[in-house]
Amino acid sequence: MATGHAESDKREHIPPLTEREAAEYTLALLRDPTSVNPDGWQVDWDTAPWPVKVHVGGSRRPLGVRRPLDRLLFYGLAVSRVRFDLTAPVPTTPHGPVLPRRSPRVTTRRPVPSGGAMYPTEVYVLETGPRPGAHHYDPYRHELVDLGQPAPAGVLRAALGLGAGAALPQLVLVLAHRFWKNLHKYADFATRLGAVDVGVVLGRVIRLGLVEFGVVDVRADLDGAVLAGGLGLDPCAEAPHLLVGLGAPRQAAAPEPRGVRTPWPPQVVERSSRFRRSSRFEAFQAALAAYPCPKPGAAFRSALPGPPAPDTWEGPSPGPVVALPTPASNVPMAGDVLLRRTSSGARFSGGSCTPAGLASVLDQASAAVAQLRHVGDGALGHEVALYCAVHRVRGVQPGWYRACGAGLIPVGRGVDPDCAQLVQEALLIDSLNVELAAFTVHVAVPPDFRSSDRGPRAHRERQISVGVVIEAVTLVATALGLGSHPVLGVDTRRLDAGYGLTGGSVSVHGQVSVGAVHPGVNWEVTVVPR
Known part of the structure; x- marks a missing residue:
């Protein structure tokens, strides 16, 4: 199997879907998901990505389970189990079952469910305290990989439309969808599946974050392009969806140091350099990126209000409760x-x-x-x-x-x-x-x-x-x-x-x-x- 880097600079520009086209696309994904796939789409297992995003180079920080962040990442996102599948069926795509492969197979599992065990959600840890830095969480090794991107506080403020002096939590997680992780198997259905998988991870992060840090602040109103650029992400391959602040915000004691990007940051290496494309998938992602992002510039919260009220039925009951x-x-x-x-x-x-x-x-x-x-x-x-x-x-x-x-x-x-x-x-x-x-x-x-x-x-x-x-x-x-x-x-x-x-x-x-x-x-x- 060839190993190489993904080449995104050779992609031609694909214009975003119009609002009507985007609506038709998403409704078709709900009613008949295969109807929007490229013609003749079949799963090519030889081009499947590795189970985790692989970085080479850069410095790493091993994690344990004693600190709050370590526990959150381990009990929410780490490769925590190895499964020995004796029947070893080959996973299928909607409307496209394939014959099982009758041979033993070993797969890695994580604490949260994922469609087809693809785990397309990548997590980045931004530290804004005395030792600022941006890191990718490696769930396989339970380590943080330093991305060599300085000034994460400035990136966060710019992505959220906050003022230069706005207080920030010392820890902020970025949840991003890495497209090829499930696009290679599910084709355009990955449009829905990837966002749902991000939501599954978010649910676990909220659950553990409230226990470990007391305050959790989730932001969906963000400028994904600014955030991706600050993390050095390829926008054709990965899109930040959410920011999650952990703990109460703190005002920086001094201006964030204006560092210089590491001249040799870690590089992403793919299992295969061959990527199939879907023009409609990419055009919908372009539509998301092009839609004006609300920028309220609301400060991070230092405390949460009272407990949320449970849902209640509105209107007359259609039947006996x-x-x-x-x-x-x-x-x-x-x-x-x-x-x-x-x-x-x-x-x-x-x-x-x-x-x-x-x-x-x-x-x-x-x-x-x-x-x-x-x-x-x-x-x-x-x-x-x-x-x-x-x-x-x-x-x-x-x-x-x-x-x-x-x-x-x-x-x-x-x-x-x-x-x-x-x-x-x-x-x-x-x-x-x-x-x-x-x-x-x-x-x-x-x-x-x-x-x-x-x-x-x-x-x-x-x-x-x-x-x-x-x-x-x-x-x-x-x-x-x-x-x-x-x-x-x-x-x-x-x-x-x-x-x-x-x-x-x-x-x-x-x-x-x-x-x-x-x-x-x-x-x-x-x-x-x-």
């Missing part, structure tokens, strides 16, 4: 739970779930959405609705429900003994037995970004919000001893019809099935930092 038990107020999130998840293809067994288990999952999912709005800059977590298809929960009739407060509200087809089978039939790839799950949580957001005044950014922000819910559901399911499996490749029209959402203001954008699972034939071992 099905009461659920009081959810567990404190679902245990010990280290082994954070590192372990069961969304790795295990087959559901058909076992039932208790109403208390369902209540706890829905409560934590709703709390994650409220928390996202609470710690964000106003761009994330809005217009998110949670629905639930009950398959086999003791004491709750199978059917279609809206999750709200302490209960379930029947919607759409309501009580429906065929609910589980219809959820199964909605899969674009019939590779999971979700009909044997206990229940399936569906996340609904507005399908057309033109309902917002944020342009195509609204599409990306809504997918990020979907990812935050997925992180919450999979983690709580693991804590309760249940299996889970997130899926984006679903026939949303069937599911919308089940919930009575057809033609409404929101549409299903993702699902997580939860239930008891059979013991898998594969096995995993946990790895820890050296």
